[in-house]
Amino acid sequence: MKRRNTATKEAVLSVLNTSGKAMSQVAIEKKIDVDINRATIYRVLNRYCEDGVLHRIVADDGRQYFALCMKCDEDQKPLHHFHFRCKKCETIECLPIPVHFSLSNDYQVEEVNCVLTGICKDCTKGIGEE
């Protein structure tokens, strides 16, 4: 299925790009200046995930977050990495820490989802916006 360029898609990507962090649908909707339907945002995000533009993180708050992940582009292959969810500024950032584990090969690992939760660097230092 071919993809079309729309203002909506670009707006979503732009928000994620400038934030540099993983964002939930709600956070994206808040940051976007235009008014985009909730379901549409989810569809745009899901399509970007299919196309490998974004990756999805499910945090321990049970919500989905979506990130562009700059780090992925530096390496050839996007390695699984840890994420950090800050309870204070309510953002999720991709940590440049790869996830390592060794599992007997009768397990078929398809997805890796690792999230650390707490207070992030900026908020610890008091830089984080409330």
Place this chain on the structure above:
Amino acid sequence: MKRRNTATKEAVLSVLNTSGKAMSQVAIEKKIDVDINRATIYRVLNRYCEDGVLHRIVADDGRQYFALCMKCDEDQKPLHHFHFRCKKCETIECLPIPVHFSLSNDYQVEEVNCVLTGICKDCTKGIGEE
């Protein structure tokens, strides 16, 4: 607040004990012979988590799972470990694989939630019940 012994609480713990895996509220409710209210199960589970009897895992399906985690008792301190969610038999098991990461100490890590998803050992071998 003191805790009281009730049939409900014991039934929930018993189900988790015999299963040996992490279970969701729905899975627990299905396995339990008696009829227990949904909200009550959640409250029982949350109380057990507060008391350190259970630990909570949020999987990448966005749902909470609760486990007794035998491995935790062998060591003095319950180390953070990986979990494996099987898409086929829809169970989550605690893997005896500790989670390692080093993060600069201006991050305050409060929770660790690591879940691998795919097809588990038993289901790969065809042992897993459908």
Place this chain on the structure above:
DNA sequence: GTATTATTGCGACATTGTCGCAATAAAATA
């Protein structure tokens, strides 16, 4: 046996994520 209060069932609620349908608009075609 009685009093205290932790626990439970019930109903209600907010939130999240998805889906079907009709309307819209981007891209391809003539």
Place this chain on the structure above:
DNA sequence: TATTTTATTGCGACAATGTCGCAATAATAC
């Protein structure tokens, strides 16, 4: 440029998850 094709969108609805307040129940202490 005008027309066709069909990807995208908005809207409404839905199921599922997890929580909470309230009144009723029952475990423990007295």
